[in-house]
Amino acid sequence: MLFRGKIRVEDFEAAAMPHLNDLYRSASLLTQNSSEAEDLVQEVYLEAWKSFHRFELGTNCRAWLFKILFHRLHHLRRRLIKASKVEAFASPGAEDNVMAEPPVPQEIRDDDILQALEKVPLEFREVVLMADVEEFSYKEIADTLKIPLGTVMSRLSRARELLREELAEVAKAYGIPPRTKEASEG
Amino acid sequence: MNVLSFGSRQCERIRRQLDAYLSNELLVETTGEVLKHLESCQACSRELETRTRVREALRSAAAKRLPPENLNEAIHQRLKRTQPGLAWAFGAPAWTLALAALALILIAGAAGQQWLRLQRGKEIVARVLALGVSDHSHCAIKGHNYPEVAHSPDQLRQQLGPQYAGLLPVVEGKLSGFQVLEAHICSVPGSPRKYVHFIARGQGTILSVILTKREGESLPSGRFLVAGAPGGVALYKGQLEGFSVAGFQAQDYFVFLVSDLGQNQVLQIASVLGPALRDAAESIVSARTLGPERTRRALSLAVKRLS
Numbered sequence: 001m002l003f004r005g006k007i008r009v010e011d012f013e014a015a016a017m018p019h020l021n022d023l024y025r026s027a028s029l030l031t032q033n034s035s036e037a038e039d040l041v042q043e044v045y046l047e048a049w050k051s052f053h054r055f056e057l058g059t060n061c062r063a064w065l066f067k068i069l070f071h072r073l074h075h076l077r078r079r080l081i082k083a084s085k086v087e088a089f090a091s092p093g094a095e096d097n098v099m100a101e102p103p104v105p106q107e108i109r110d111d112d113i114l115q116a117l118e119k120v121p122l123e124f125r126e127v128v129l130m131a132d133v134e135e136f137s138y139k140e141i142a143d144t145l146k147i148p149l150g151t152v153m154s155r156l157s158r159a160r161e162l163l164r165e166e167l168a169e170v171a172k173a174y175g176i177p178p179r180t181k182e183a184s185e186g
Numbered sequence: 187m188n189v190l191s192f193g194s195r196q197c198e199r200i201r202r203q204l205d206a207y208l209s210n211e212l213l214v215e216t217t218g219e220v221l222k223h224l225e226s227c228q229a230c231s232r233e234l235e236t237r238t239r240v241r242e243a244l245r246s247a248a249a250k251r252l253p254p255e256n257l258n259e260a261i262h263q264r265l266k267r268t269q270p271g272l273a274w275a276f277g278a279p280a281w282t283l284a285l286a287a288l289a290l291i292l293i294a295g296a297a298g299q300q301w302l303r304l305q306r307g308k309e310i311v312a313r314v315l316a317l318g319v320s321d322h323s324h325c326a327i328k329g330h331n332y333p334e335v336a337h338s339p340d341q342l343r344q345q346l347g348p349q350y351a352g353l354l355p356v357v358e359g360k361l362s363g364f365q366v367l368e369a370h371i372c373s374v375p376g377s378p379r380k381y382v383h384f385i386a387r388g389q390g391t392i393l394s395v396i397l398t399k400r401e402g403e404s405l406p407s408g409r410f411l412v413a414g415a416p417g418g419v420a421l422y423k424g425q426l427e428g429f430s431v432a433g434f435q436a437q438d439y440f441v442f443l444v445s446d447l448g449q450n451q452v453l454q455i456a457s458v459l460g461p462a463l464r465d466a467a468e469s470i471v472s473a474r475t476l477g478p479e480r481t482r483r484a485l486s487l488a489v490k491r492l493s
Contacts, residue, residue, distance in 0.1 A: 011309060011313050014313045014316050014317065014320075015313070015316060017258070017376055018320045018374045018375070018376060018377060020253060020257065020258060020261070020375070020376045021252060021253060021376060024251070024253035024257060025248055025249070025251045025252075025253075029248060029251060034254070038253070038257055038260070041253070041257065041261070042257075042260060042261050042264055045261045045264070045265065046264055046265065046268060049268065050268075057312040057313070057316075058312040058316070058424060058425070058426050059426075059427075060428065061427070062427065104239065104240055108239070108240070108243040110243075110246070110247035110250060111247075113240075113243045113244050113247045114247050114248075114251075117244065128244070129248070131209055132209075132241045132244055132245060133244060133245050133248040133249075135328065137209075137211070138206075138209065138211050153206065156205055156209070157205045160205060160237065160240065160241070163240060164236075164237075164240060167240065
């Protein structure tokens with residue numbers, strides 16, 4: 001790593017800085033606080049810079065930065081609050097032979113969906129953000145969050161369901177009646 | 187919450203697959219099964235439609251959450267403050283640096299020097315090729331900035347502007363088996379660098395042809411780094427962020443081909459496109475010094491070489 005000071009700065013710029021928008025977007029949707037998100041992203045870049053000697057050029061820098069982001073976020077969360085119980089939001093069992101199908105407004109405003117997202121617990125929100133917004137694969141999500149692949153799948157499924165339930169509340173507020181069984185199956 | 191019971195066990199089974207289907211994580215055969223069911227089941231089709239709508243709404247709303255303008259600057263300020271202590275091996279204790287320096291002196295010989303040059307050369311190639319990959323990833327893949335049906339050549343020329351419109355026939359003429367859907371000037375968020383970006387569809391996927399100014403940078407010479415040199419164009423290849431990339435340099439521009447095709451396929455396409463596009467890219471340079479008439483002639487010459 002010697003005699004590489006200048007090159008490393010340029011390498012870092014080229015590999016890491018293009019992902020600033022993605023990191024901030026996720027940080028702000030996870031923390032729900034713009035100044036906390038800014039601090040978090042700054043911390044991510046500082047940490048990435050310090051660890052850049054361990055990063056292999058040409059590999060997926062974006063996934064690496066997100067790994068740091070979630071590591072920092074979970075560290076902060078552990079210090080601040082006890083994580084909410086995942087079990088409390090467990091999906092209905094398959095044996096129930098039922099499926100939630102909450103109504104969703106035809107036109108979903110940005111504010112509505114972001115407010116709905118805010119109400120989804122962090123464990124689920126981070127998975128749906130990674131899959132649906134940042135478009136990481138299940139495997140990348142499992143690696144980043146250090147959870148099994150099956151947990152990624154079940155949390156994503158539940159997260160999307162919770163998001164729809166929250167949007168159903170929005171629909172209710174708009175005066176859209178809940179779907180009847182007949183209407184749903186029609 | 188409204189709860190719905192399913193009469194059809196198949197509907198129930200398919201709906202359990204819809205999440206993975208939406209995330210493009212199903213096996214090909216399962217995808218076929220889901221699609222077949224959706225063709226004949228309106229209720230499941232509507233369910234997929236709703237789930238897709240929610241996901242697209244989330245993606246679209248989230249995309250508008252941009253960082254404040256000063257965040258990039260703030261990060262750089264903090265990095266600069268950390269720099270003095272990190273310039274050498276990132277804050278390693280002084281004795282480890284001394285040992286490392288001593289070790290380096292001991293091994294410094296022809297082989298050591300060559301190894302250092304090789305490593306440095308590889309790093310520069312990876313860094314330069316990453317420019318093309320980041321633009322392809324942001325613009326074509328994540329931004330999906332291309333139409334399903336190709337824009338007309340007139341529109342593409344208009345989007346490229348007079349400086350780059352002459353590249354269009356070269357790219358179209360040499361990308362055999364591909365159709366150019368889109369051509370424009372774009373940039374990656376957070377960077378002032380501009381890219382001339384062609385997006386073509388073929389061989390079951392999309393491929394980007396990207397030009398960006400070298401800004402004084404060069405790909406290193408050295409035969410070990412060159413993947414091939416058809417028509418005198420030295421091609422460099424890499425696999426970055428899941429994409430195959432082939433690159434070369436013209437007088438004032440880097441040129442990249444990026445796709446999720448195999449590395450050899452991309453290299454093969456680059457070797458066909460390379461010579462003509464390099465000549466055309468060098469005509470762009472002439473535009474500033476030769477004036478429009480001679481530039482037009484230089485471009486005509488490049489296009490003639492296509493036939």
